[in-house]
Amino acid sequence: MKSLNILSEIFSYLSYIDLSMCAKVSKLFNRVSKASSTWRREALRIATGNLIFYGRPLDQSGSSHFSIGSTDWKQNLLDFLNSKQNWLCIDFPNKSKDATNLFSEFINILKEPDIPFPVLRRDKKIYSTLFQEMLAYQESGPSLRLSTNALTESVIFELFKNHKNLEVEFATQVEISQLIIAKWNLRAKSEIVLRKMSIGALSSKSTAVSIDQESELMNIYFTFPLKNAKPVVLKLHRAIKCTISKYCQIALASILDYCDLAEQCNQYIIKWNAFCASMKELNAMYMSFNEAFNKVFKKKAEISPNGPQFSIMRLMALQWRRKVFDKFKDRLVEEALILIELSREKDMSQEFTYLLVKIVQSIVDMSINELSVHFINHSQFYSDGLYELLHEKIILETSKYYQNLVNLKPVEFLQKTNKDFKLIQRVFLKSTQNEIEKILTETKLEFCKKVSPEEAEKILYNESEVYPSRDNLEKKTSEDCMIEKHAHKAGFPLDSSPEERILYSMANDISPLEFEGIILNYELN
Amino acid sequence: MFYNFNKIEEVKIRLRSAEGHICEVEESAALMSSFIRSMIEGFNEVTEVSLPNINSVVIEKVIEYMRHYKDKDPPIIKKPIISSKMEENTSAWDAGFIDADWNMVVDLMTAADYLMMIPLRDLCCAKMACKFKGRSIDELRAEYHIENEFPSEMEENLEFQHPWRLE
Structure with missing residues (x-):
């Protein structure tokens, strides 16, 4: 074993404070400390700990299946503690x-x-x-x-x-601008945006400020360390x-x-x-x-x-x-689509079904807000986030898949569509289920043209007593009415105004221009 | 018929040290070392292993460790260590075992590495880490006779990258 390896092994027993001391001792120590896995372990220890997830401790110590990424763990740890x-x-x-x-x-x-x-x-x-x-x-x-x-x-x-x-x-108006930025989580960094923001805030309080004063405010804002706020x-x-x-x-x-x-x-x-x-x-x-x-x-x-x-x-x-989420969402969608495709090719284990359900739920979480959450189980629910993309992709994939099933024998067709629709019902929101049910019904009708009347009847009346038709599915269900009633009581309408949708949205950042538009519009009325 | 299993003599492995001394150890204990295990499994009926780079004092110490953990697993030392005293980081026996002078620990670690005994190597590393724990830069430099190699502007930079202080 080389002495460098021994040193790095020894360093792995130190905490980040001791390691940072060692890093300052000599060039050799410094070099070894840079590559140390200790930074990763310490960052995880300090920030994420050992989670107990549904009663089961989550083991993060095993390192064999980790990729050696380019993450600068030391910087991450430093940033976290410096906050x-x-x-x-x-x-x-x-x-x-x-x-x-x-x-x-x-x-x-x-x-x-x-x-x-x-x-x-x-x-x-x-x-x-x-x-x-x-x-x-x-x-x-x-x-x-x-x-x-x-x-x-x-x-x-x-x-x-x-x-x-x-x-x-x-x-000062700077502080009020900061308050507005804080409240709306605006990413207002550019000067123009900020000027507009200030005007917005100023005009609402109807105090006249000259251009000079305004640009002065701008300077203060950019050079203003928050410590002094x-x-x-x-x-x-x-x-x-x-x-x-x-x-x-x-x-x-x-x-x-x-x-x-x-x-x-x-x-x-x-x-x-x-x-x-x-x-x-x-x-x-x-x-x-x-x-x-x-x-x-x-x-x-x-x-x-x-x-x-x-x-x-x-x-x-x-x-x-x-x-x-923004940096990881593509992977979530990718994995969801892979899992759906897998379930269509062969039987999927419970574990993967569970993962699929959880992935879709976490996408839903990031596609709703305080208003739309009340209509999540509504058949005409429309999210403003990533779920909509997933919804469209799934519908596209599903209609392709159902088209391919048309050539199968009646028993097989029925088995496959039933199994698939059960999974869809378990995983996706009501609005997606509804769309897919429409596709399924159309596929079934098409399929029935080719088979004998007895078999057609069996397929169409499968497990339900109502003859499926597109019109039936377009209608509101009784559950929808219940949801609307409940939400109405709490004061949330299904069709919120476009302004409200922008202001409430958690999935999209409000662009400062939109924000300004809303302010001005409101003041005109 | 009464048969006393304890009477069966266990196979002994003879370890030949750098000085040529022979130290005997029971096979079951010696298997703790992956090096010796591979020798025994690779060449049947090997009873003597030559260890030309380990002296007999160290071999005796290693054998003591092997015998103690013949039938049980050594405790795992948690990272990071919580104290500069070994007693607080691991079991009392381990702490007593490793409570030796610096050269002995270094020799033991080299031997453990050669013999591929990971728990013993970890114990030595932890013992050495204790020497670094809770020490200031100047203390460390003085102890290992290291002169300050960093130019002053680099030192500032280092300070910036590692802002933590001992409390």
């Missing part, structure tokens, strides 16, 4: 002690959330994932973990007890957002660390479930922050109708979508 700086500049009552405690509690919850069993959840019949439940019941009860988060809850409550003082802190609401928002974003980077890296596509998808699902559980806990802990933010926003920058409320949950979901 503490943002917490330290918040004026907590008990300054740095509170900040340190809050930060470590925050990363602890990201690392080891209590992932609830599906059976323990409230409405498992209607909503199949934790995230959908959270969207549907925003004022949900306390998190499952009761005792440990008492500290954060009290500190945050203390901080935002007096909501009146908070608005006073928003003295006064409003505590903004500081906390920035701290949370930064930590979440760095966590998401590590989560994505750890998913991409696996070679196999199916395993990557499996890991994505586990990480997403864990993230949702963290989201639920953190949202409950930071409830008073959510309230304070919304209150301040209403007083200072309320410019549009019926936008979604600010919440930690929304912030976290959007960060996940940007940092992880």
